[in-house]
Amino acid sequence: MNHTVQIYDATLRDGMQGEGMSLTAHEKVRVAHKLDDLGVDLIEAGFPASNPKELELFDLLGQETFDHAQIVAFGMTRRRGVAAAQDENLQVLARCFAGVCTLVGKTWDLHLEKVVKVGREENLAMIQESVAYLVEAGKRVIYDAEHFFDAWRSDSAYALDCLRAAAAGGAERVVLCDTNGSSLPHQVGSAVAEVVSVLEGVPVGIHCHNDLECGVANTLAAVLNGATQVQGTMNGIGERTGNANLVSIIGNLQFKLGIDALPGERIIRLTETAHFVDELLNQVPNATQPFVGRNAFAHKGGLHVAGVRADASTFEHMEPELVGNERQLIVSELAGRHTVAEKARSAGIEMDDAAAQRAIDNVKELEARGYQFEAADGSFELLLHKQVGDYEPLFTLESWRTIVEQNAQGHVECTATIKIWVEGERYVRSAEGNGPVNALDAALRSVIAEFHPHLRDIELTDYKVRLLDQHHGTGATTRVLVQSSDGQRSWGTIGVAQNVIAASWEALVASFEYAELPRQAQPAADDGSPAGRPA
Structure with missing residues (x-):
């Protein structure tokens, strides 16, 4: 057929x-x-x-x-x-x-x-x-x-x-x-x-x-x-x-x-798309899902690993790369991220083999700490820029602080104070918000929007928190995913920390840094897919 x-x-x-x-x-x-x-x-x-x-x-x-x-x-x-x-x-x-x-x-x-x-x-x-x-x-x-x-x-x-x-x-x-x-x-x-x-x-x-x-x-x-x-x-x-x-x-x-x-060859994006939807819904991708799950082509020890090393078809019904997935030989901890080069190309970033390998190693390290980049396209592009050496931070952080106070009537007040350095000058700003993240956002914008006026137009459209080690309860490491838009395009950024506000700060800063990356029209992909838009 x-x-x-x-x-x-x-x-x-x-x-x-x-x-x-x-x-x-x-x-x-x-x-x-x-x-x-x-x-x-x-x-x-x-x-x-x-x-x-x-x-x-x-x-x-x-x-x-x-x-x-x-x-x-x-x-x-x-x-x-x-x-x-x-x-x-x-x-x-x-x-x-x-x-x-x-x-x-x-x-x-x-x-x-x-x-x-x-x-x-x-x-x-x-x-x-x-x-x-x-x-x-x-x-x-x-x-x-x-x-x-x-x-x-x-x-x-x-x-x-x-x-x-x-x-x-x-x-x-x-x-x-x-x-x-x-x-x-x-x-x-x-x-x-x-x-x-x-x-x-x-x-x-x-x-x-x-x-x-x-x-x-x-x-x-x-x-x-x-x-x-x-x-x-x-x-x-x-x-x-x-x-x-x-x-x-x-x-x-x-x-x-x-x-x-x-x-065309678009089916290679099947795994990426499936994980993107899960992450955007704040769901952990199903590791055992056929075709696209992390364990769909995973082999652990014994004859299976030996067989796959000799001929993958002995224990796999197809090549995982055809759907954008990858083989995992768990016993030898082999892993890789073959999409790095394609992501860099679509973002207009020139990467040599050494930079690509550094990016792969960095991704592995970060994923071990709880990061997932499927829905955090902004953070991933920033990571690539850091590997090729053309990343420039918007500011240097000295410190930030948030205070949340609730009175006897139940009214909650949130205040944030930031101390940052921009172009050699020190700035101390405080702002109030309807929550600690909103207050940090307001304080940060009050400084950097003076240098980057476009950031006044950035809107945080969604904010999701996930506990990564739930058995630790309120002391668990948290992953924060922030969705942002400038009215023309949307992107996601991520932060991971034991403190939810620290994770939020990381994602917030990454959102602004991504917004200030130079945008350029990219050549159309060979299969006719659209260009010039964040993945």
């Missing part, structure tokens, strides 16, 4: 329904660019006006340029008893910048009776008229048939009628959703095969959840039986037990089924 399957990522919408999953609008934009760099075809951003964060996200996305991916707006079919042209939700979709809209509608008779309380004919009209309205508005429309496989087992004839209604309205594709994650691969495969046969000429997609630990297997079964679009989320995040893991789906399509999943 060598036909292309369309990759549809639902991380920013469906993935965010998982417990504890939350990203700011600016962070979602960063994820969208990462997915675009990976070569994902369609990125489902959510419903443009479901809440203020989504409204902000679509405003931001409308100003962005993507090299490969198309942004998808998501919504539902019209309400019962309301004409499509009068439905406010459909009007929002029609007006939004996204050229592709995905509509979800009911398919299962249980939901018609118990949830939306509409008759079968009215439901069919809701589907067809909603799709037709958006098509008339100039949108490409994908129709998601919710609970399709439950509906198929209950009444396959009516389930097909729902798909036909969407196709009659002008949907370019119908997607069969295993919304409850209740199906097994043989059930999905046989249903998809029959739908593809009956709906000749109408492209079919698949959307699975992982309640039976079959999300990836069900997706592959659908593809083997004629589905030409797969929907999923990065690392399988999502409601309940999660969605089908798009990382594993892409790896299996490309390397096990011989199906083109991503353009």
